[in-house]
Amino acid sequence: MTGPTAPAGRLDSAAAPMTGQSDRRPCAPLDAWRNFRNRLVADPRFRRLAAALPFSRLIAEQATRRIFDLCAGFTYSQTLFACVELGILARLADRTMTAEELAPDVGLSAPAMERLLAAAAALGIVEPCAGGRYGLGLTGTIIAAEPGLAEMISHHRLLYADLADPVALLRGRRDGTRLSAYWAYAGRPAAEAVAADTDAYTTLMGATQASIADAILDAYDFSRHRRLLDVAGGDGSFAIAAMQRHPRLAATTFDLPCVAARAEARIAAAGLSARGAATGGDFITDPLPGGHDVATLVRVALDHDEPTVARLLRAIHAALPRGGTLVIAEPIAGTAGAERITDTYFGLYLLAMGGGRTRTFDDFRTLLKAAGFVRVRRIATRQRLLCGLVVAQVGSPPL
Numbered sequence: 001m002t003g004p005t006a007p008a009g010r011l012d013s014a015a016a017p018m019t020g021q022s023d024r025r026p027c028a029p030l031d032a033w034r035n036f037r038n039r040l041v042a043d044p045r046f047r048r049l050a051a052a053l054p055f056s057r058l059i060a061e062q063a064t065r066r067i068f069d070l071c072a073g074f075t076y077s078q079t080l081f082a083c084v085e086l087g088i089l090a091r092l093a094d095r096t097m098t099a100e101e102l103a104p105d106v107g108l109s110a111p112a113m114e115r116l117l118a119a120a121a122a123l124g125i126v127e128p129c130a131g132g133r134y135g136l137g138l139t140g141t142i143i144a145a146e147p148g149l150a151e152m153i154s155h156h157r158l159l160y161a162d163l164a165d166p167v168a169l170l171r172g173r174r175d176g177t178r179l180s181a182y183w184a185y186a187g188r189p190a191a192e193a194v195a196a197d198t199d200a201y202t203t204l205m206g207a208t209q210a211s212i213a214d215a216i217l218d219a220y221d222f223s224r225h226r227r228l229l230d231v232a233g234g235d236g237s238f239a240i241a242a243m244q245r246h247p248r249l250a251a252t253t254f255d256l257p258c259v260a261a262r263a264e265a266r267i268a269a270a271g272l273s274a275r276g277a278a279t280g281g282d283f284i285t286d287p288l289p290g291g292h293d294v295a296t297l298v299r300v301a302l303d304h305d306e307p308t309v310a311r312l313l314r315a316i317h318a319a320l321p322r323g324g325t326l327v328i329a330e331p332i333a334g335t336a337g338a339e340r341i342t343d344t345y346f347g348l349y350l351l352a353m354g355g356g357r358t359r360t361f362d363d364f365r366t367l368l369k370a371a372g373f374v375r376v377r378r379i380a381t382r383q384r385l386l387c388g389l390v391v392a393q394v395g396s397p398p399l
C-alpha cells in the first residue's frame with residue numbers, strides 16, 4: 001500500500017507493532033494471580049483432584065471442552081461451510097426433511113448426508129425432529145435469516161486455503177494468498193482495478209450491508225446533516241439506506257470508478273438519483289468531493305495500514321467544512337466480548353489479505369487528532385461486537 005507516512009513519531013510505519021490491546025490494561029496483581037493459577041493447573045496431581053470433586057469437575061469439563069473446541073474448530077467451520085454450499089439451510093428453512101430426501105437433491109449418498117446432518121445437529125445448525133427428519137436449529141435459523149451471511153460463509157473457502165499454513169503467513173509469506181487476490185486493493189494500488197477485479201467483493205459487501213447499516217442508522221442520527229459523503233461506500237447500499245431513512249438527506253458514494261458505477265446504477269434503481277450520486281476515484285491519490293457536512297467510513301479503515309488510514313483521514317478532513325462530522329463504523333478492538341472477532345478472526349483474516357488491522361478507540365483517537373479532528377467520541381451500536389462507531393468533528397487543519 002503506497003502513501004505518505006503519518007506525522008513523525010506516531011504510528012509511522014505499516015509495520016508498526018499491533019496496539020490493538022491498548023484498551024485492556026494488564027496489571028501486576030493480576031499477573032501474580034495468573035502465575036499462581038497456571039502453576040497450580042499445570043500440576044497433574046491438582047488436575048486429578050479437580051476432576052474427582054463435583055464442583056471442580058464441572059470447571060475441568062469446561063476446560064476440556066474449550067480445548068477440544070480450539071482443536072476442532074476447523075471441523076465446525078467446515079460443517080457449516082458444507083451446509084451452506086449444499087443449500088441445506090435454504091432447503092430446511094420452511095420444512096423438515098430426512099437425510100434420504102435431502103441426499104439426492106444435493107448429490108450426496110444418504111449415509112454421507114446423515115453424517116453431515118449429525119455433525120450439523122451437534123453444532124445447533126440443524127435439529128433432529130420426529131420421524132427421523134431434520135429441521136433448522138436456532139443457529140441455522142439465524143444464519144438462514146441473515147442476508148448475506150451465506151455468501152460470507154462461502155467466501156471463507158479463500159480464508160481456509162490461506163490459513164492452511166498459518167506459520168508461513170505469520171513469517172511473512174504474503175504473495176499469492178487467495179484473499180489478497182480477491183480484495184483487489186489489498187496491499188497494492190487500486191486505481192487500475194476493473195469490474196472483474198472488484199465485482200465479487202462488491203457483491204459480498206452489498207449483501208452483508210443491510211443489518212450493519214440499520215445498526216449504524218439507529219445509533220447515530222444523520223437527520224441533523226444535509227449531505228453525506230460515504231467514502232469507499234461500495235455499491236451504495238449504506239448511502240441508499242441512509243437516504244431512505246432520512247428523506248431530506250442527500251448522499252454521495254465515493255469508491256473506485258468501477259465500483260462507483262455499480263453504486264450509481266443502484267441509486268438510480270432505488271429511485272434516489274435526485275438526492276444521490278456516486279463519484280469514482282482513488283482515495284489515495286485523488287481529492288475527495290466537497291460540499292458535504294458529514295462523511296462515513298464504513299468497514300474501510302480496518303483494511304489498511306497506518307500510513308493509508310492517516311492519509312485518508314487527512315483527505316476527509318480537507319473535504320469537510322469546519323465543524324463537519326466523520327463517522328467511522330467497524331469492529332473496534334478492545335470491545336469487551338469481541339476479542340475473538342477483532343483479534344482472532346480479523347487478526348488472521350487481515351494478515352492473509354495482506355494489510356490492515358482492527359483498531360482500539362484509543363488508536364482511532366490518536367489517528368483522528370493527528371489529522372485535525374476534535375471531539376472524538378465513541379457510540380455503541382446494537383451490533384456492538386461487529387460494529388462500533390467513532391465520531392469526530394473537523395477542527396483546525398493539522399500543522
Ligand SMILES: C[S@@+](CC[C@H](N)C(=O)[O-])C[C@H]1O[C@@H](n2cnc3c(N)ncnc32)[C@H](O)[C@@H]1O
Pocket residue numbers: 185190191198202205206209231232233234235237238254255256259281282283284297298299300303
Ligand atoms: C470492505 S469494502 C467496504 C464497502 C462499504 N463501505 C461497506 O461497508 O459495504 C472496502 C471498499 O473500499 C474501496 N476502496 C479500497 N481502496 C480504495 C481506494 N484506494 N479508493 C477508493 N475506494 C477504495 C473498495 O472498492 C471497497 O468498496
